[in-house]
Amino acid sequence: DAGVIQSPRHEVTEMGQEVTLRCKPISGHDYLFWYRQTMMRGLELLIYFNNNVPIDDSGMPEDRFSAKMPNASFSTLKIQPSEPRDSAVYFCASSFEYHGRLNIQYFGAGTRLSVL
Amino acid sequence: AQSVAQPEDQVNVAEGNPLTVKCTYSVSGNPYLFWYVQYPNRGLQFLLKYITGDNLVKGSYGFEAEFNKSQTSFHLKKPSALVSDSALYFCAVRDSIRDDKIIFGKGTRLHILP
Numbered sequence: 001d002a003g004v005i006q007s008p009r010h011e012v013t014e015m016g017q018e019v020t021l022r023c024k025p026i027s028g029h030d031y032l033f034w035y036r037q038t039m040m041r042g043l044e045l046l047i048y049f050n051n052n053v054p055i056d057d058s059g060m061p062e063d064r065f066s067a068k069m070p071n072a073s074f075s076t077l078k079i080q081p082s083e084p085r086d087s088a089v090y091f092c093a094s095s096f097e098y099h100g101r102l103n104i105q106y107f108g109a110g111t112r113l114s115v116l
Numbered sequence: 117a118q119s120v121a122q123p124e125d126q127v128n129v130a131e132g133n134p135l136t137v138k139c140t141y142s143v144s145g146n147p148y149l150f151w152y153v154q155y156p157n158r159g160l161q162f163l164l165k166y167i168t169g170d171n172l173v174k175g176s177y178g179f180e181a182e183f184n185k186s187q188t189s190f191h192l193k194k195p196s197a198l199v200s201d202s203a204l205y206f207c208a209v210r211d212s213i214r215d216d217k218i219i220f221g222k223g224t225r226l227h228i229l230p
Binding site for chain 1: 130150151157158159160161162165208216217218219220222223
């Protein structure tokens with residue numbers, strides 16, 4: 001398996017523009033997580049899905065952020081409109097249930113977002 | 117609520133010396149504990165985990181961690197550091213009773229000096 005695949009790897013955009021980040025989890029995994037990493041705040045969980053259903057979106061910072069998982073092999077994180085403070089590295093991770101509990105998470109390489 | 121603390125932002129160790137990266141946690145039930153490593157421009161990679169059983173857990177690249185319930189700690193250790201061990205290390209915890217999400221610490225940057 002190629003692992004968790006994120007695209008694009010780098011995104012530079014101007015304030016006010018819409019940004020869409022994409023993630024393909026590992027086949028067979030039933031959990032998908034979106035994280036944001038910054039120097040100031042470290043690694044923050046934004047939202048996670050189980051079997052394509054959002055379970056906890058309490059980490060989503062504002063209504064400008066939205067995430068979808070239309071099927072088991074694809075998820076998007078959208079920021080509309082983007083702001084400079086959204087600049088960060090965004091990671092997607094996937095996992096599967098093991099003995100009834102969540103197993104380790106496998107991370108993608110991340111998308112580095114710069115909002116000018 | 118569950119939480120995890122990594123008290124050191126950075127740890128410097130000479131190559132060949134033993135290293136320790138500290139982690140303490142707080143959960144309501146029994147903890148599931150993890151260590152991940154992040155190399156520059158990469159995603160996090162799993163190193164090891166503690167679910168139950170032996171308090172000393174062995175993981176990838178010669179790393180190990182010791183679960184100490186009385187001190188609520190899960191320190192990462194390696195007997196002899198390599199320059200290639202230089203990276204950002206994250207401790208993470210999940211409560212065995214509550215939630216499916218894992219809470220990550222802020223990370224500790226490990227510098228191995230040649």
